[in-house]
Amino acid sequence: MESTSPFVVMCMLNGLPSEDNPYLFNGDFVVRGSFSVEVILTLFAFKCMSPSAIHLSRGNYESKSMNKIYGFEGEVRSKLSDKFVKLFAEGFCYLPLAHVINEKVFVVHGGLFSTDGVKLSDIRAIDRFCEPPEEGIFC
Numbered sequence: 001m002e003s004t005s006p007f008v009v010m011c012m013l014n015g016l017p018s019e020d021n022p023y024l025f026n027g028d029f030v031v032r033g034s035f036s037v038e039v040i041l042t043l044f045a046f047k048c049m050s051p052s053a054i055h056l057s058r059g060n061y062e063s064k065s066m067n068k069i070y071g072f073e074g075e076v077r078s079k080l081s082d083k084f085v086k087l088f089a090e091g092f093c094y095l096p097l098a099h100v101i102n103e104k105v106f107v108v109h110g111g112l113f114s115t116d117g118v119k120l121s122d123i124r125a126i127d128r129f130c131e132p133p134e135e136g137i138f139c
Helices: 006-014 036-049 064-069 072-079 082-093 120-124
Strands: 023-026 054-057 098-101 105-108
Touching (some): 036 054, 054 098, 064 082, 098 120
Antiparallel strands (some): 098 105
């Protein structure tokens, strides 16, 4: 029996992404089954087609260590090449760590911080072009 991807089902129910129908995907795009390469390429393609209608946040699985441990790296090597492993790792670093919707809704992948007083300026100041550390607000 053939299964339908959650993204396809969502678009069938809610319509395709557009300026009037934006989508926010909140991380963990990969290592969720044997079609992670296809999922992330679909999301990147939609982002290229309609940049202001698709928003992607970096989750904890969008890191080199998680990709290695949970199989995305191997899937990329078997379906594409070593070069794409590096390209995906680099691409994941460009994903924002948080979104604010209509100046009212704060969205982060892992939930709120273990310390109080974190401000949007603190999040903006993070050098996200690296692997997540073991502690701190990026973690």
